[in-house]
Amino acid sequence: MDVASLLDRNGLDRTIQAIIEILTTYGLSVLGATAILILGWVAAGWLSHMTARSLGRIGRIDDMLRGFLASMVRYFVIALTIIAVLSQFGVQTTSLVAVLGAAGLAIGLALQGTLASLAGGAMLLLFRPFKAGDFIEGGGHMGTVKALTLFTTELATPDNVRIVVPNADLWGKAIKNYSANPTRRMDIVIGLSYADDIDAALAVCREVAAADTRILADPAPQAFVAELADSSVNIGLRIWCDAAVYWDVRWDATKALKQAFDRSGLTIPFPQRDVHIIPPQEG
Structure with missing residues (x-):
């Protein structure tokens, strides 16, 4: 046997020996890590599915929030699985967790505005205001x-x-x-001359409210003296209607009040002031 053959055989023996030592040393760790990885991956998918399914039974939770929370559960389990796999090979996971925590803190400080919006979005989707x-x-x-x-x-x-x-x-x-409740209230104020009949004006307001079928009878419309202002007696009309027709009713009722006042001879005064001129005293 020549020297080259001997060297080749010795090298092969050393390679085989090294492989045997590696398998002996790390074989169980590799098998354990593989098993943990498979189980962790399966558990992450199962828990994510169960989370989405459980949250789906709560009607007020939005689909987007449900999917987000399910994904968070999945990634959390996967992160724990990776840490467990690394610990199988002797990696100091305590230091790794500390590093990840510090990195997460730095990222959180840098993106605090974005994370605040994320938290706000989760709360809006959860409570649905x-x-x-x-x-x-x-x-x-x-x-x-x-x-x-x-x-x-x-x-x-x-x-x-x-x-x-x-x-x-x-x-x-x-x-x-403004759309949360099915009905809304509105107060319409119209000025009346101090020389006109207040009771007649209140009666006109009630007639306008009764003529519009969109104005609800319950709660009943109210006509009242809202204020004794500088230039007018302010008459108030308080009515309720469906929220969907709020602006249509408000515009039509305001127009109808003006026309009804005109037909009844009631005056809507312009702003005015009484000016008293005191003549200078002689002497």
């Missing part, structure tokens, strides 16, 4: 809700301008939802 199609006022803006995502809410103003509002601005402040 409004839905698509509602007319709301919040975050310094007013409009009809067109879309709600985890980060932003899209509004359309009455003149059809698109506004995208961060959810953090909406959730952190008061929200007025």
